[in-house]
Amino acid sequence: MPWGFGSVNKLREFKSTLSAGLANVDPEAEAFLRGSAVTGKNSQSGAPFDSVKRSDLDLAIVSPKLVKKAKAMGIELRSRGNRTVALYPVHLRPFGLSDLANTLSKQTNRKVSFMIYASESAIKDRGTPYISLR
Amino acid sequence: MIIKFGIKAKERELDSIAEILAGVLKVKFEPHESSFRGGEYWSAEVPKGEVFLQSNRDELPEDDPFESGWPIDELILYLAGEEDEFWQKELHALETTKRIGVVRLK
Numbered sequence: 599m600p601w602g603f604g605s606v607n608k609l610r611e612f613k614s615t616l617s618a619g620l621a622n623v624d625p626e627a628e629a630f631l632r633g634s635a636v637t638g639k640n641s642q643s644g645a646p647f648d649s650v651k652r653s654d655l656d657l658a659i660v661s662p663k664l665v666k667k668a669k670a671m672g673i674e675l676r677s678r679g680n681r682t683v684a685l686y687p688v689h690l691r692p693f694g695l696s697d698l699a700n701t702l703s704k705q706t707n708r709k710v711s712f713m714i715y716a717s718e719s720a721i722k723d724r725g726t727p728y729i730s731l732r
Numbered sequence: 733m734i735i736k737f738g739i740k741a742k743e744r745e746l747d748s749i750a751e752i753l754a755g756v757l758k759v760k761f762e763p764h765e766s767s768f769r770g771g772e773y774w775s776a777e778v779p780k781g782e783v784f785l786q787s788n789r790d791e792l793p794e795d796d797p798f799e800s801g802w803p804i805d806e807l808i809l810y811l812a813g814e815e816d817e818f819w820q821k822e823l824h825a826l827e828t829t830k831r832i833g834v835v836r837l838k
Contacts, residue, residue: 633767641791642771651763651772676796683798684768686812687782688733709775711768724792726767 600729601647602635602655602708612705613731619698620659627661628718629731636727654709655702658721658728664693664714680720685712735816736799737826739807740833743787749807749832750774750785756829757822759783767791770798781813783822799837809834 603609620627633656634640634647647653658681668682669675673689675682690696695712702710715721721728741749750761759776761783766773773786788797788808797804809826811819826834 634765640765640771641767642787642789648765651765654764654766654768656766656768676790684766686734686784686810688812688814709764709766711766713768726791 600631600635601638602653602706604706608706612702615701615705616657616698616731619695619701623694623698624661624663626663627659630658630660630718630721630728631731632656632658632713632721632724632726632728636729641726652708654711655706656711656713657731658713658715660715660718660721662716665716667693668714677720677723680716680723682714685714733812733814733816735811735819735823736837737809737811738788738799738802738835738837739785739809740835741807743789743805743807746772746774746785746787746807752831753783753785753809756825756831757783758825761785780815780818781811784810784812786810801837802835808837 599609616629620629634653635655638647673682690699699710739749754761759778761774761776764773764775765771770787770789770791773784776783786808788799788802788806789804790798799808802808811822
C-alpha cells in the first residue's frame with residue numbers, strides 16, 4: 599500500500615473520490631501516484647516519507663485532452679510538451695479540479711498536487727516508480 | 733497569474749529563507765515535500781492565492797531547472813493567484829526588502 603493513506607479503507611475512499619471527480623473532467627483520464635508516497639522517501643534527500651517535511655500526494659493524470667487545454671491556457675509544459683508543470687491552485691479551477699483537490703486533501707489531511715501528462719509512457723520515461731490509482 | 737522571483741540563496745538555505753520571507757510577506761509558510769516541486773518546499777495559502785518557495789532544481793538530474801534564467805542550485809518564489817494586481821503589497825515588500833536578494837523573473 600502506498601504511504602500517506604493510513605488504511606486500505608482510506609485508500610479505497612481516495613480512489614473512489616478521484617475516479618468520480620476525474621470522470622466529470624475527462625472520462626478518458628487515468629490517475630497515477632508518483633513521488634514519495636510510492637517510494638517511501640524524498641526524491642532528493644532520501645529522507646523517509648513525512649520524516650522532515652509533510653509529503654504531498656503527487657497525482658499524475660494522463661489526459662491528452664487536458665494537456666491540450668493546458669497549452670491553450672498558456673500553462674507551461676515541460677519534458678518536450680509531454681507534461682505540465684505542477685498545477686497551481688489557480689489552475690485547478692478552470693480544469694474543474696479545484697473541488698476534487700480540496701475533497702482529496704481533506705480526506706487525507708495532505709496537500710494533493712496535480713500534474714497532467716500526455717500519456718502513461720511520459721510518466722514511465724521519468725524512470726521513477728509510479729502506481730495506478732484505478 | 734504566476735509571478736516569479738529568483739532568490740539569491742542556495743538550496744540548503746531553504747528553511748532559513750522561508751522564515752525571512754514569512755516576515756517580509758507576512759504569511760505563514762507550511763513545510764512540504766513533493767517530487768513535482770523538486771523535493772522539499774514551503775507554501776503559504778493567502779486569500780488572494782498561494783505562495784511557493786522551492787529550489788530551482790527539478791526532480792531528475794537531466795531535467796532543466798524550473799526557471800531557465802536562474803541558477804539551478806538557488807531558490808525561486810512563486811506568487812500564484814487569479815490576478816497579478818492583487819499582489820501589489822507583496823511586490824512592494826519584495827522589491828524593497830534588504831534582508832534577501834530578490835530578482836523578478838520573466
